[in-house]
Amino acid sequence: MSSKRLHEMIDACRPGHSDIDEPEFKELVDELSQNPELRDIFTRSQEVDAAIRTTFQTVTLPPGLENRLLMLVEALEQDGDVAKFEPQTAPVEVSNRRSFAIVAAFAVMGTVAAAITWLIVLPKPASMLSDQAIAEQVDQWNTKLDEAGWQSVANGPTQDFPEWQHLKLRAEDRWQWISRQQVVCYDFAISQRSNREIVRLFVRKATSSDRFPASPSAGYPSPHGWHIGAWRANNRVYYLAVKAERDSRLLYSRIVKTQISPA
Numbered sequence: 001m002s003s004k005r006l007h008e009m010i011d012a013c014r015p016g017h018s019d020i021d022e023p024e025f026k027e028l029v030d031e032l033s034q035n036p037e038l039r040d041i042f043t044r045s046q047e048v049d050a051a052i053r054t055t056f057q058t059v060t061l062p063p064g065l066e067n068r069l070l071m072l073v074e075a076l077e078q079d080g081d082v083a084k085f086e087p088q089t090a091p092v093e094v095s096n097r098r099s100f101a102i103v104a105a106f107a108v109m110g111t112v113a114a115a116i117t118w119l120i121v122l123p124k125p126a127s128m129l130s131d132q133a134i135a136e137q138v139d140q141w142n143t144k145l146d147e148a149g150w151q152s153v154a155n156g157p158t159q160d161f162p163e164w165q166h167l168k169l170r171a172e173d174r175w176q177w178i179s180r181q182q183v184v185c186y187d188f189a190i191s192q193r194s195n196r197e198i199v200r201l202f203v204r205k206a207t208s209s210d211r212f213p214a215s216p217s218a219g220y221p222s223p224h225g226w227h228i229g230a231w232r233a234n235n236r237v238y239y240l241a242v243k244a245e246r247d248s249r250l251l252y253s254r255i256v257k258t259q260i261s262p263a
Helices: 003-012 023-034 036-058 065-077 096-121 131-144 248-259
Strands: 174-178 183-188 198-205 227-233 236-243
Touching: 003 023, 003 036, 023 036, 131 198, 131 227, 131 236, 227 248, 236 248
Parallel strands: none
Antiparallel strands: 174 183, 183 198, 198 236, 227 236
């Protein structure tokens, strides 16, 4: 497959969605499994797209700007009949009001363009993926799990996708592939099922562009009620996702304090 086509497919994969699991992306998945450089490009593309989306969702306009622009547009529409077009030999004078509208519109577009350029070009000391983008990604992984697809850890892919050293697998735990064998999910059997507690660890191979802490943070909530923390160790990226009927954050905190210590 041509390089251009591969990059088009990468651009079509939305961050936080499962587009790459669709049949039409099979060739891209095959290339990603064999090409570390392409995996880095894919990861970078996902990070930039997620950062741009977050910027548009969180950046607010200056107070009153929207109303002022709308008033200017309405005023321009009420200027009267539009004169018939005639060739102009002298420079056209633009009213102050019209000039302000044009300048204001370009200023807004310039601000957005500058913000996007800053996000893409400047290096970041930490991952460009926001907590929200990571949480949405893990939510997508959880929805892809098939109850009939769980396998015994005795036959697990622990050599390529090892469990984290402070959260060991036991005989009663289970595992499952997702994202076309790019990610492994380990599901831990726990005793307190009365609170409908679920503990899962997602593992994938790290890339050169991944920027995660070396041990779990306090975590953050996901839209689907999970509490999630992500970190990097053993050249892998780990995502701890827990869910409880009463308090997912408390369950996450309990697991981190009792079973996980800093790397």
